[in-house]
Amino acid sequence: MRVLRSYIRLHAVQNAAMIYFLIAGMLTQVPLFNYLGFEFSALMTIPAAFISGMLVISFLNDHLTKPLTRRTWLFVTFDYLRVNTLLLLVPFFVMSVNALAVKNCSFREGMLYYLLLPACTMIFSVALAMVIRLFFRHARIMYSLVVIAILLQIVYVTYFKPQLFAYNFILGYFPGFTYDETLGGISTLVLFREFTLIAAVLLLIVFFFSLAHFSRRQTLLENLRQLHLVKGDSILLAAAFVCAAILAAGHFMRNTLNFEFSADDIHRALGGMAVSEHFFFYLPPEQISPPQVRMLKAEAEFAYSVVSARLRERLPYGEKISVYLYPDDETKRRLIGTANTEITKPWLREIHLSLSSFRSTFRHELVHALAGNFGLPVIRASDAVGLNEGLAMAIDWHWGNHSLHEYAAALQREHELAQVRNLFSAMGFMTQQSAFAYVVAGSFCRFLIDRFGVERFKRVFPDGSFVIVYGEPLDVLIGEWKDFLRGIDDASLSRETVETLFMQPSIFRKVCARVTAERNARAVQAANVKDYLLAENEFSLSYQEAPTAFALQGLFQSLLAQRKPQRVVDLFNQVPRSSVLRFNPAVILLLGDALWMEGNADDALQRYRKVEEMNVSDQYSERAALRRTIVSRPLLNQSFQVFYFAQMSDSARQAMLLPLQRKSSTRTVATYLMAEELERMQRFSDAAGLWGSEINAVDDPVLRFAAAMHAGKACYQSGAFEEAKAMFWQAKNFSASTFTQQEIDERIDECSFVEKSTRDGERQR
Secondary structure, eight states: OHHHHHHHTSHHHHHHHHHHHHHHHHHTTSTTTSSSSHHHHHHHHHHHHHHHHHHHHHHHHHHTTSOOOHHHHHHHHHHHHHHHHHHHHHHHHHHHHHTTTSOOSOHHHHHHHHIIIIIHHHHHHHHHHHHHHHHOSSHHHHHHHHHHHHHHHHHHHHHHSSOSOEEETTTEEEOOSOSOOOOOOSHHHHHHHHHHHHHHHHHHHHHHHHHHHOOTTSOHHHHHHTOOOOTTHHHHHHHHHHHHHHHHHHHHTTTTTTSOOOHHHHHHHHOEEEEOSSEEEEEOGGGSOHHHHHHHHHHHHHHHHHHHHHHTOOOOTTOOEEEEEESSHHHHHHHHSOSSOOEEETTTTEEEEEGGGHHHHHHHHHHHHHHTTTSOTTTOSOSOHHHHHHHHHHHHOOSTTSOHHHHHHHHHHTTOOTTGGGGGSTTTTTTSOHHHHHHHHHHHHHHHHHHHOHHHHHHHTTTOOHHHHHSSOHHHHHHHHHHHHTTSOOTTSOHHHHHHHHOSOOTTTSTTHHHHHHHHHHHHHHHHTTOHHHHHHHHHHHHHHSOOHHHHHHHHHHHHHTTOHHHHHHHHHHSOTTOGGGGOHHHHHHHHHHHHHHTOHHHHHHHHHHHHHHTOOHHHHHHHHHHHHHHTSHHHHHHHHHHHHSOOOHHHHHHHHHHHHTSTTTHHHHHHHHHHHHHHTTOHHHHHHHHHHHTTTOOOHHHHHHHHHHHHHHHHHTTOHHHHHHHHHHHHTTOOOHHHHHHHHHHHHHHHHHHHHHHHHHHHO
């Protein structure tokens, strides 16, 4: 304690404590970093590295002038570690006290991250600083350069390799820029930090060995000539050999240990490859048949033809884009670091998608890849996220069942477009709710493209030089765009729909975002294995900590699976009147199901009609219309309630529907539901036949449109392209939306393109 007090009295130590205090104090005002969690701990690794290293160098300036024994140096090293540990307690206590003002849902997990990140970084930095001070005269400069070089390893890995994440001796773990709220398992980080501590031990061994045998006044060769081992050196050398061997093994096995993956590693993991005119596809062959591969290639080439025409950009001659298609979200998370985010690296001409999301997201990502032709050097993109994503949305022009201009006009009507300029700043886009940011930026960019042309937009794209390119500042252009939106018809989008889609908080504004996301993930896993009680408990805890729509929806589903409808009704009644959750379509639909299960048909119908009125998406409207059709007719109500609420296997569900298909009173609905079952089993031809046969029998316009679209998609999947086009043409008769009809026209064009491409491919074979 006497030695520690002498260290604490040093001005350098006191200044370090003040720096830690000020940094932690500032972070208490920054959302997501203002509680003891991953983000705070990861950020603290950088000041921990510099402060601990610089302090040790200043300590060594004094201690190296004294004739200390090796045993004494061992105690000195422990003193260095203890002093820096005490200093790390300063930001820890600041953030712990801040927990009185900012909710921290898992203090224990926060402590674990603090130990794994800044604490381990401090130990490594102390060892690194000791070695550098021993060998270099300008130790502070050299130490800073080495720390920066280690941090640049993150840039190297994430730039030159497919993955978004990186493990690093200083930062610990960089998760990459994604919309994922879960970080995955912590076990890999624990393993990597073990390697970090082994590296620290190796550096300390180098220091102790060199301290006794190497003179800075002599050259390395002269030192080696005079080298003679003394007592204890053999133990040090053996320990150094073991540490070096472990670190070398970790480096060469970094893919096996899930630390780092090259493109070749991912190619081997996926196992399959296909080539088209403009693309290399890396995919899991066990999950996609050869006919499906041919169709996928044709769809990609159709998307390329659309995007290149709208963007007026093509790939350089002979160059192809690599498209990675992952079999599931977990595989994608393990290999590149994100489960829910689809990404493009335009500088590598790489697109990474889950196989299930290819159709819905490929065109958007393809825009990013082609925009690399006119983006900034090195990153081949814009320095403003709003321009990157806004361009992709503007060219893709597909989000929901309305145009982006209609959504933006509704947002303006509700006075929600006050801070549009922030979307084109460095971090303004990332801190907004994602749907809001994407849609608003997309509408604005499409306005600029339609008004001034895509070529001028491509000139403003790299660095946002609006005044130079358009002759007007950004604020003026935003004002002109808002004037344009006043002429857009947004009557079909209610205030409730706008709030549901765009007023959810971003990850920076959510309470305990990481902790609740992990809890939700565990709940989903429990529900998948039909452990609904565990799912209920996890979702309930998540909802109590952060009342999100996802948690409440999962809680309702778990309760309904256990046949607890009254609990669902009670929970909904406890939702505050001002909460946006009261008109979330998924929540309302499940509330309607609970009322239906209780036998309260009138109230259930009211909820289903509410979902239809909100018109959030075609899928929600279809599900609500089908339930309304069943519940409003007593005979259908009795026949299909068991189908919806009993936990039956697929075969049992189909067996139940077969006799209902033979009754005239239940045939139409039973056939519709059977077609859904067949589609889920990928029996597309059979499903298309059932839907096609019942389109005219369905008397509800919402269901007639849905049946025609389902029939068209199923025909398309089965390769019956002419029949698919006929079904899509029929669907146009059931929709008055100009945007929807344009979407259907594009599907018809895609049918013709894919039909020709697959037919030509068959001939070439």
